[in-house]
Amino acid sequence: xxxxxxxxxxxxxxxxxxxxxxxxxxxxxxxxxxxxxxxxxxxxxxxxxxxxxxxxxxxxxxxxxxxxxxxxxxxxxxxxxxxxxxxxxxxxxxxxxxxxxxxxxxxxxxxxxxxxxxxxxxxxxxxxxxxxxxxxxxxxxxxxxxxxxxxxxxxxxxxxxxxxxxxxxxxxxxxxx
Amino acid sequence: xxxxxxxxxxxxxxxxxxxxxxxxxxxxxxxxxxxxxxxxxxxxxxxxxxxxxxxxxxxxxxxxxxxxxxxxxxxxxxxxxxxxxxxxxxxxxxxxxxxxxxxxxxxxxxxxxxxxxxxxxxxxxxxxxxxxxxxxxxxxxxxxxxxxxxxxxxxxxxxxxxxxxxxxxxxxxxxxxxxxxxxxxxxxxxxxxxxxxxxxxxxxxxxxxxxxxxxxxxxxxxxxxxxxxxxxxxxxxxxxxxxxxxxxxxxxxxxxxxxxxxxxxxxxxxxxxxxxxxxxxxxxxxxxxxxxxxxxxxxxxxxxxxxxxxxxxxxxxxxxxxxxxxxxxxxxxxxxxxxxxxxxxxxxxxxxxxxxxxxxxxxxxxxxxxxxxxxxxxxxxxxxxxxxxxxxxxxxxxxxxxxxxxxxxxxxxxxxxxxxxxxxxxxxxxxxxxxxxxxxxxxxxxxxxxxxx
Amino acid sequence: xxxxxxxxxxxxxxxxxxxxxxxxxxxxxxxxxxxxxxxxxxxxxxxxxxxxxxxxxxxxxxxxxxxxxxxxxxxxxxxxxxxxxxxxxxxxxxxxxxxxxxxxxxxxxxxxxxxxxxxxxxxxxxxxxxxxxxxxxxxxxxxxxxxxxxxxxxxxxxxxxxxxxxxxxxxxxxxxxxxxxxxxxxxxxxxxxxxxxxxxxxxxxxxxxxxxxxxxxxxxxxxxxxxxxxxx
Numbered sequence: 001x002x003x004x005x006x007x008x009x010x011x012x013x014x015x016x017x018x019x020x021x022x023x024x025x026x027x028x029x030x031x032x033x034x035x036x037x038x039x040x041x042x043x044x045x046x047x048x049x050x051x052x053x054x055x056x057x058x059x060x061x062x063x064x065x066x067x068x069x070x071x072x073x074x075x076x077x078x079x080x081x082x083x084x085x086x087x088x089x090x091x092x093x094x095x096x097x098x099x100x101x102x103x104x105x106x107x108x109x110x111x112x113x114x115x116x117x118x119x120x121x122x123x124x125x126x127x128x129x130x131x132x133x134x135x136x137x138x139x140x141x142x143x144x145x146x147x148x149x150x151x152x153x154x155x156x157x158x159x160x161x162x163x164x165x166x167x168x169x170x171x172x173x174x175x176x177x
Numbered sequence: 178x179x180x181x182x183x184x185x186x187x188x189x190x191x192x193x194x195x196x197x198x199x200x201x202x203x204x205x206x207x208x209x210x211x212x213x214x215x216x217x218x219x220x221x222x223x224x225x226x227x228x229x230x231x232x233x234x235x236x237x238x239x240x241x242x243x244x245x246x247x248x249x250x251x252x253x254x255x256x257x258x259x260x261x262x263x264x265x266x267x268x269x270x271x272x273x274x275x276x277x278x279x280x281x282x283x284x285x286x287x288x289x290x291x292x293x294x295x296x297x298x299x300x301x302x303x304x305x306x307x308x309x310x311x312x313x314x315x316x317x318x319x320x321x322x323x324x325x326x327x328x329x330x331x332x333x334x335x336x337x338x339x340x341x342x343x344x345x346x347x348x349x350x351x352x353x354x355x356x357x358x359x360x361x362x363x364x365x366x367x368x369x370x371x372x373x374x375x376x377x378x379x380x381x382x383x384x385x386x387x388x389x390x391x392x393x394x395x396x397x398x399x400x401x402x403x404x405x406x407x408x409x410x411x412x413x414x415x416x417x418x419x420x421x422x423x424x425x426x427x428x429x430x431x432x433x434x435x436x437x438x439x440x441x442x443x444x445x446x447x448x449x450x451x452x453x454x455x456x457x458x459x460x461x462x463x464x465x466x467x468x469x470x471x472x473x474x475x476x477x478x479x480x481x482x483x484x485x486x487x488x489x490x491x492x493x494x495x496x497x498x499x500x501x502x503x504x505x506x507x508x509x510x511x512x513x514x515x516x517x518x519x520x521x522x523x524x525x526x527x528x529x530x531x532x533x534x535x536x537x538x539x540x541x542x543x544x545x546x547x548x549x550x551x552x553x554x555x556x557x558x559x560x561x562x563x564x565x566x567x568x569x570x571x572x573x574x575x576x577x578x579x580x581x582x583x584x585x586x587x588x589x590x591x592x593x594x595x596x597x598x599x600x601x602x603x604x605x606x607x608x609x610x611x612x613x614x615x616x617x618x619x620x621x622x623x624x625x626x627x628x629x630x
Numbered sequence: 631x632x633x634x635x636x637x638x639x640x641x642x643x644x645x646x647x648x649x650x651x652x653x654x655x656x657x658x659x660x661x662x663x664x665x666x667x668x669x670x671x672x673x674x675x676x677x678x679x680x681x682x683x684x685x686x687x688x689x690x691x692x693x694x695x696x697x698x699x700x701x702x703x704x705x706x707x708x709x710x711x712x713x714x715x716x717x718x719x720x721x722x723x724x725x726x727x728x729x730x731x732x733x734x735x736x737x738x739x740x741x742x743x744x745x746x747x748x749x750x751x752x753x754x755x756x757x758x759x760x761x762x763x764x765x766x767x768x769x770x771x772x773x774x775x776x777x778x779x780x781x782x783x784x785x786x787x788x789x790x791x792x793x794x795x796x797x798x799x800x801x802x803x804x805x806x807x808x809x810x811x812x813x814x815x816x817x818x819x820x821x822x823x824x825x826x827x828x829x830x831x832x833x834x835x836x837x838x839x840x841x842x843x844x845x846x847x848x849x850x851x852x853x854x855x856x857x858x859x860x861x862x
Contacts, residue, residue, distance in 0.1 A: 126842035134818055134843070150839055157838045161675075442745040449733040453774070539729040542690045543791075544718030545746060546711075624690045625651070627681075627725070 003035065003043050008052060008071055008079045015056035015070035018044060031129075031145040044069050052078055097156065101163065105174045115164045122153050122160075129153075184290060188297040191277065199273065203302045205266035205524060206344070210306030212517070213259045214340045218314040220252050221332030222325065244503065251510055254410065254471070258514040258521070261464030263344075265521035267299070267351065269528045292349045300345030311337040380418045387411050413474055416572030417467035421459050424466070424565040428455035431560060443549045447556035458561035461525045462607075464518040465562070469569040469603045470576075472511050477577010477593035479504050515603065519610040526558065526614040534621035541622040550622065551615050558611040562604060570600025641666040641830055642687060642798060647696035648853075649682050656682035657693065658853035664798065669824060669831040671844035679853040680834045681802055687832055688721055688800040689713040701797075718743055722791030722799040722829075724820075726806040729787050730775040737762060737771040740789045747794065761789035765819050781812025788820055792829070799824060802834045810839075817843050 010021050010028070018040045025035050047053035052075035056068040071079070097118060104111040132138065133146035163170070223245060230240060239245050274295075281291050315333065318325065387408070432452030439445035451458065486500055530537070537550060577593040640663040649657040656679045664670050664687075674680050685691035686698055689705040690713075698705040700720075705713065717723065730739045740761055741754030749757075762768045765785040767778075775783050784804055791799050801820065805813035821843045824831045835841050849856040 123838065123842065123847060126838060127844070130839075130842040134821060150842065154838050438751075440745075440751050442742055445738060445742075445745065445751075446731060446734065449731075449735075449738070453733040536729075536732065539725055540731065541714070542685075542688070542717070542725075543723040543729050544714050544716075544721070544743065546714050546718075549746065624685055627685070627690075 002082065003039065004047055004052075005079060005082045007040065007043055008047065008075050009083070011053060011069060011071040012076065012079060015068045017066040017068045019066070028141065029145065030142045031132075031149060047075065051075075097160065098163075101167075101170070102174060105171050111167055111171075112164060115160050115167075119157060119160055122157050126150055126153050126157075180290075181293070184293045185297055188294045188301065191294070191298070199269075202266055202269035202274075203298075203305075205269060206263065206299060206302040207306035207309070209259060209263035209266050210303035210340050210344060211310040212306075213256065213263070214307040214310035214336060215314060216252050216255055216259065217336035217340065218311065218318075218333055220249055221336050222318055222322070222329050223249055223252075224332060225326050225328040248506075250410070251507055255510060255514055257467055258464050258517040262517050262521040262524075265461070265524045265528075267348070269524060269531075296345040296349040299348035300341050303344030304341040307337050307340040376418070376422075380415065380422070383411055383415045383418065387415050412576055413467070413470045413573070416470045416569065416576075417463070420466040420470065420565045420569040420572065421463045423568055424462055424561055425456040425459035427564055428452075428458050428561050431564070435560065442545070443552035443556060446549075446553040447560060450553075450557055451561060458557075458565075461522065462562060462565060465522060465603065465607060466565055466569045468511065468514050468518050469566055469600050470573040472515065472603065473570050473573025473596040473599035474576035475507060475511055475573075476599050477574055477596035478580045479508070480593050480595050481577060481580055515606070519606055522558070522607055523610040523613045526554065526611045527617050529557075530554065530614050530618050530621055534626050537618065537622050538624060538626035542624055542627060547619060547622055551618060554614065554618060555608060555611055559604075559608060562607055566600045566604050566607075570597065570603075573599065640664055641668075641701060642832075643697075643699045644683070644687055645697045645699075647683065647686050647693045647698070649679075649686060649691065649693045649695075651682070655853055657686065657696075659696075660850065660853060660855050661696075662687070662848055662855060664830050664832060666797070667825075667828045667830055668846065669821060669833065669844040671833045671835060671841035671847040672850060673835060673838070673841050673847055674850035674856075676836065678850040680836075680850055682853075683850065684800055684802050684832060684834050688723060688798075689716055690723075718746055719794055720797050722794065722796035724784070724787050724791045724799065724801040724804045726803040727780075727783070729790070730783060732775050735772050735774055736767065736778065736786045739775065739786060740793050743790065743794045758789065758793060761793050762786065764823070765789050766815075779812070780808050781815055784808060784812070784816045785819055788816065788823075792823055792827070795827065796829055798830045798832065800832050803836070804833070805835070805837065805840055813837075813840065 006025065006029075007021055010016065010024055016024070018037065021044075022035045022037055022040045025040075026032075044053065048055065048069070051072060053069050053071055056070040058067050097115075100114060100118075101111045103109075104114055129146040129150050133143045133150075223239065226239075226242075226245065228242060239248060278291050278295055281294065282288070286294070311333070318333075322329075428451050432448045432450075432455060435448035436445060436452055439448055482504065483501065540550060541547060574593055574596040577596045642664040644660065644662045647657045647660045648655065658679075660679065660683055662670070662672070662683065672680050672683060682691065686693045686696075686706075689698070689700075689708065692706055696706070700716070703716075705716075708716070723729065730736075731742070734742065737755055737758045740758035741749075741751075744754035744757060745751065759768065759771060762771050765788060767782050767785050767789070770778055770782055770786070775786070778786065788804070791801075799820065804820065805816050808816060817840060820831065820833075823829070831844070833840065833844055841847050
C-alpha cells in the first residue's frame, strides 16, 4: 500500500494540510489501518523533495500554524501512472497462520487446537464486520471495505479447513524433512 | 451391426441401472404392447376368413362374414384406448429419461446414437410384451382352428414383429426434441401447447364427411344402410375430438376464473396448475372422452335397438338372444376400453405426483397439510373433466337419440336414460382412478424426499 | 451447553439427537439450544448432518433417539397434525429451492400460509404484497417462480416463511444457489426482518460469510456438535 500515492490522490481535489489529509483518509478508507499524523507529515515532505507536491502556503485560522500542500503537474502524472498500474497478485506468500502451524509441528505443539482457535477468532471478526456492514445507515464505502476483509478472512478459513483435514500428512512431511 | 450391438448394450446398461420408476415404465409399456399385440393377433386370425364358418367363441357373431367385419371394426376401435394407455406409460419417468438422454448427448453421443438407444429401450419393452402375447395367443388359436391358412400365419407374424418395431419408431419420433439438444429440457419452458395441425385437419375432414353423410337423403334406403357403422364411428370420433378441444380451450378460462375467485388453498393450487398447462388435461383425458362418447352412444343405441327388436320379434330369424348377445359383447369391449383408459389416467396422475415429489415434500415440510395437496390433486382431474364429460355424454346421447329418431318410423322410441348415466359413471370412475395416486402422494411427501433433487 | 446469557429456558432445545438414513448415521448424539430471537448458524462439511439436524429441530423429521423441546412441547412426540400446524404458524421454512409452488404466482405463494390458516383470498394477497414490497420484489408479484431470478425467488420464499409472523425461521442453505450479491440481499433481508420481529433463526450453511450473519455458530462433524461456537 503506497501512502504517498494515496496522499497524492487526496491532494488531487485541491490543496490541503496534513491534519485534514489524515481525517479525509480515515473517512474515505474505513476499516483500513488509520494513518499516524507523523507518517502523513514525513510522506508530505518526501513528496515535496521529489517534486511531486509543493507547499501551497502557511496559515493559521486562529489555531496552530498549518502548512498546506498541493500536487504538482508531475505529481498528477505519477498519480495517473500508479492508479492505472496493476497490483502484483500476491508476489510473496506471507502466511503467518501457515508459519505457526509448521512451527507448532516442529516444536511438538498442537497445530489442530491452534487452527480451531484461529478459526474461532476469524469467525468472530467476520461477525463483527458483518454486523458493521448490515448496521442501519452503513455507507457503501463501509460495506465494500468490510466485504473485502470478509472475503479475505473467508479465504483464510477455507485454507484452514483443508489444512486441518491434511494435518497428518503435513506432520509426517515436516517431521521427516 | 457392431455399432448397433454397442447401442444395444448401452441401452441395456441404462435400463438396468435406472431407478424403480423406469422399471414401471418398462413393465407398463410391455403390458400395453401385449394388449396391442393381442388385439392385432385376433384381427389377423379373423381377416383371412371368408364366408360362413362355425366358430365356437363369440356367440355366433364370428360365424357370418358381415357380423365378423363388425367385430373386426370394434377390435380396431379398441386400439384407440390401448394407444392412449401406451402414451401415458411413455410419460412415466419421462423427465428422468429426457435428462439421461441429454446427458448422453453431452457425453458425446451423436443424435443418431441417442435416438437409436432410446428407440431400442422402448423396442425391447414392446418386444417383451408382444412375445408374451404371441406365446399365449398362438396355442389358443391352434386349439380353435386346427390348420390356419398361410395368410393367417403371415398376419400373426406381421403383428408380432410389427408392434415392437412400431413402438421403437414412435419412441424415436417422440424423443426428437430431446435428442436435438444436449442441454435437454433443463428449464421448464412450456408454451401452452395447443393441438397439432394434424389434429385440426383430421377434425375438419371428419366434420365435413359427417355433414356430407347426414345431409345425404336416405329415405329411399333402409336406415340400417344409411347409418353404417362407419358413420357412427365418424360421428363418435368427431364428438370426441370436439370434447378434447373443448377441454383444452376451456381449461385456461376455467383455470383463470376459478383461480381468481379461489378462497381455499386446494382450489387455488388446482386452478393455477390448470392455467399453467391448459392442454395437459386434454392430452390426458382424450381417450376417456372418446370412450364416454362411444359408451353413451352405445347405451342409447342398445336401448333403442332392443326395444325395436322386442316389438318386432317375430320378423327376425335368429331371435332376440342373438342380437342381445352381440350387443353385450360390444358392451364388454367398451368396459374393457374404459378400464384401460382409467388405468392410463391413474398412471398419468401417479406420474405427475412422482415428478413433483421433491416440491411436494417441501410444501409439507413448510406446513402445507397433506389433505390440501390431496384435494388439489383430485380437483386437477375433476375440474377440467366436468365440462368435457358433459359434452361427450350429451354428444353420445344425441347419437342414440338420432338413431332412435331414425328407428321411430317403425316404433315409439324410449328416452335413452341409460346413455345419460354413462358420463356420470365415467366421471366417478375417473375420480377413483385419480384417487389411486393418493397413497403415492402420501409417500412422496415424506421428508426423506427433500434429500433428492 | 447453552451459552447464551440469562437464565431463561431456551426457546428450542435438542438433546442427544440420533437419526439414521438407512445405514448412514446422519446424527449421532447432537445437542443444540436456541434462545428466543437468537440467530444460530449450523455449519459443517457436506454430509455432517446439518440438514437432518434442521429437519429434527423443525419437526419435519422425528429423531430416532433424543428429544426436541419447543416452548415446553416435545416435538419428537407430537402428532403430525400438530407438527404441521406448528410449522405453518410458529415456524417458517426456507430451503435452497423447491419450496415455492411452481404454478402459483409469487404473491399467491406468499399468501398460501395465510389461506391455509383460513384467511380470505383478498386479505392474503394484500398482506403477501406488503411482504414482497418489503423485500423489494413487489414488481414480480404476478410472476410464477420459473420466471424469477434465483435471488428474487429466495426473497419470495423468505416472504412466505415470514408472512405468518413465526417465532423461528429455519433456513437450509438459503443462499446455496446464489451469487454473492444476491446472497447478501437475501441474508440482509432475513437477518434484518428477524431482528425487527424478534424471530429466532436457525441457519444451515457451509459458507462462513453466511454464517457470519449469525450471533453464534455450532459446527457439526459426523453427526455431533463438534464444539459450541464462541458467544458473540
